[in-house]
Amino acid sequence: MRFVDKFMAFIADNHLFEEEQRVILAVSGGKDSVLMADLFAEARFNFAIAHCNFRLRGKDSDQDEEFVRNLAQHYKVPFYSVQFATETYAYENHISIQMAARDLRYDWLESLRQKEAYDYVAVAHHQTDSVETVLLNLLRGTGVAGLVGIAPKRDFIVRPLLAFSGREVKDELVKRRLEYREDISNASTKYKRNKIRLDVLPHLRELNQDLEKVFDNNGKRFSQLNRLLTKMVDEFRADNFQEQKDGRIEVSLDALKKLDPVDLWIYELFHPYGFSEMVLGDLISSWDHGSGKRFLSAEYQLLLDRGRLIMSSIEPCQDVRSRIVVDELPFEFTWYGEQYVIRTGEKDGVELTEFPVMIDAVALSMPLFIRSWQQGDKFQPLGMRGKKKVSDLLIEQKVPLTKKAEVPLLVDSNDNILAVWPWRINDQVKITPKTKKVLIFEKLKNG
Incomplete structure (x- = not known):
C-alpha cells in the first residue's frame, strides 16, 4: 500500500x-x-x-x-x-x-x-x-x-x-x-x-x-476499558447522586463503601469535579470517624455529615465594598470580624501596629475601596516587572479557598489593586526617596 x-x-x-x-x-x-x-x-x-x-x-x-x-x-x-x-x-x-x-x-x-x-x-x-x-x-x-x-x-x-x-x-x-x-x-x-x-x-x-x-x-484496549468504566460510573451517579433543591448533591456513605475497588471508584466519581487523588485518599481514610470534615477542590467541597457525603459548589467571593472617604481619615472598619484602620502619616517616624501596609499617599486615585478577591484579579507586586494573579498569591500564602473572601484588598477608584493585606503592595505605589506622606493600612492590635 x-x-x-x-x-x-x-x-x-x-x-x-x-x-x-x-x-x-x-x-x-x-x-x-x-x-x-x-x-x-x-x-x-x-x-x-x-x-x-x-x-x-x-x-x-x-x-x-x-x-x-x-x-x-x-x-x-x-x-x-x-x-x-x-x-x-x-x-x-x-x-x-x-x-x-x-x-x-x-x-x-x-x-x-x-x-x-x-x-x-x-x-x-x-x-x-x-x-x-x-x-x-x-x-x-x-x-x-x-x-x-x-x-x-x-x-x-x-x-x-x-x-x-x-x-x-x-x-x-x-x-x-x-x-x-x-x-x-x-x-x-x-x-x-x-x-x-x-x-x-x-x-x-x-x-x-x-x-x-x-x-x-x-491504547485501544485502555480506550475500551475507559468507556466501560465511564458507563459504570455514570450509572452509579444516576442511581446514587441525589440532587437537592439548593443544588447540593448527597450520596450515601454506605453506598460508597460497598464499591470495590473503592480507591478507583472514588477517584472516577469525583475527580471530574477537580478533587485530587490525595484529597480523595484523605476522604476515604476519614469517612468512618470524620463527621463535619470538609474536603476541597478549586470549585467544590465535600462534607462528611452523619452517614452522608454532601457535595456543593464553593460560592464565589462576594464583592464587598466599603467606601473610604478621604476627609474622614483615619478610617476604622470591621472586616470579617477583625478591626482595621487606614490612616496617613509622614514617611519618617510613623508608629505602626502589627502587619502594616504602607504606600505612597500621593500616587493614589481617590476614593479608595476595600473589597474581596474577584476572579481574574491581577496586580504588579512590589519588585516584579509583570503582573501576578491575586489567586496565585493567596495560594502561595496557603489561604484556604473558603477564606479567600476574608483577605482585604485595597483598590483605587479605577479598581486598580493597591495592596493585598498583609502580603504585597502594588509596585506602582511603592515608597520612594521622594515620598513624604504615606498611607498606612493596618490591623488594630485589639482587633
Missing part, C-alpha cells in the same frame, strides 16, 4: 473528516508537519496552512515563518500566521514556556477556524508522540484515560499522522526529498518529553522494536 493510501485509509477509518471539508494544517516547518502538508496536497484535500511564530529563537523563528509561507505558496493554498509574545504570556500567567505556547497555539487555531469557516484543524502528532505522552502521564500519575494516548480526533482537532510512527515519518520525508526546518531545542534533554524521546525510547526499543504498535494496541 502506498504511503498516501495508508494516510487516506486512516482518515476514513477514524472518520476524521470528509474529502470535501476544509482543513487548516498547523505547520511549524518541522519534518512532521511538512510531510503532513505534502500528503494533503497529494490527496488533493481542501486545505490551508497556518503557522505560529512564538518568537523564542530570534532570527530562526522568523526564518521558520518565512519557510512555511513559501511552502503555502508552493502548494498554492491560503496562508495564515501570527506572532506571540510567548515569554511574556508565560510570565504573566505563571506557566511554563511549553504550556504557554500550547495554549496560545490552540486558542489561535480555533479562533482562526471559526473566523475563516474551516471544518477542522489538523496537527502533526504521530504514533511515537503518543507513546511519549503515555510515558509522561505514567510518570506524573494518571487514571485509565491517561493510558489511552493521543486521540486521532477530539472536537475540531484531527491528527492524521497517527497512522505512522516517527521513524516512518522520517523515512518517508527522506524518500520524498522534502526540505524542513530543524528546531535545535529538540536535541536538548532538559525537557521531559525530549529526554523520553532521546534517552528512554531507544532502550525500550532494545526490548521491543514494535514499540509504537504495542502502545497503539494497548
Whole structure:
C-alpha cells in the first residue's frame, strides 16, 4: 500500500473528516508537519496552512515563518500566521514556556477556524508522540484515560499522522526529498518529553522494536476499558447522586463503601469535579470517624455529615465594598470580624501596629475601596516587572479557598489593586526617596 493510501485509509477509518471539508494544517516547518502538508496536497484535500511564530529563537523563528509561507505558496493554498509574545504570556500567567505556547497555539487555531469557516484543524502528532505522552502521564500519575494516548480526533482537532510512527515519518520525508526546518531545542534533554524521546525510547526499543504498535494496541484496549468504566460510573451517579433543591448533591456513605475497588471508584466519581487523588485518599481514610470534615477542590467541597457525603459548589467571593472617604481619615472598619484602620502619616517616624501596609499617599486615585478577591484579579507586586494573579498569591500564602473572601484588598477608584493585606503592595505605589506622606493600612492590635 502506498504511503498516501495508508494516510487516506486512516482518515476514513477514524472518520476524521470528509474529502470535501476544509482543513487548516498547523505547520511549524518541522519534518512532521511538512510531510503532513505534502500528503494533503497529494490527496488533493481542501486545505490551508497556518503557522505560529512564538518568537523564542530570534532570527530562526522568523526564518521558520518565512519557510512555511513559501511552502503555502508552493502548494498554492491560503496562508495564515501570527506572532506571540510567548515569554511574556508565560510570565504573566505563571506557566511554563511549553504550556504557554500550547495554549496560545490552540486558542489561535480555533479562533482562526471559526473566523475563516474551516471544518477542522489538523496537527502533526504521530504514533511515537503518543507513546511519549503515555510515558509522561505514567510518570506524573494518571487514571485509565491517561493510558489511552493521543486521540486521532477530539472536537475540531484531527491528527492524521497517527497512522505512522516517527521513524516512518522520517523515512518517508527522506524518500520524498522534502526540505524542513530543524528546531535545535529538540536535541536538548532538559525537557521531559525530549529526554523520553532521546534517552528512554531507544532502550525500550532494545526490548521491543514494535514499540509504537504495542502502545497503539494497548491504547485501544485502555480506550475500551475507559468507556466501560465511564458507563459504570455514570450509572452509579444516576442511581446514587441525589440532587437537592439548593443544588447540593448527597450520596450515601454506605453506598460508597460497598464499591470495590473503592480507591478507583472514588477517584472516577469525583475527580471530574477537580478533587485530587490525595484529597480523595484523605476522604476515604476519614469517612468512618470524620463527621463535619470538609474536603476541597478549586470549585467544590465535600462534607462528611452523619452517614452522608454532601457535595456543593464553593460560592464565589462576594464583592464587598466599603467606601473610604478621604476627609474622614483615619478610617476604622470591621472586616470579617477583625478591626482595621487606614490612616496617613509622614514617611519618617510613623508608629505602626502589627502587619502594616504602607504606600505612597500621593500616587493614589481617590476614593479608595476595600473589597474581596474577584476572579481574574491581577496586580504588579512590589519588585516584579509583570503582573501576578491575586489567586496565585493567596495560594502561595496557603489561604484556604473558603477564606479567600476574608483577605482585604485595597483598590483605587479605577479598581486598580493597591495592596493585598498583609502580603504585597502594588509596585506602582511603592515608597520612594521622594515620598513624604504615606498611607498606612493596618490591623488594630485589639482587633
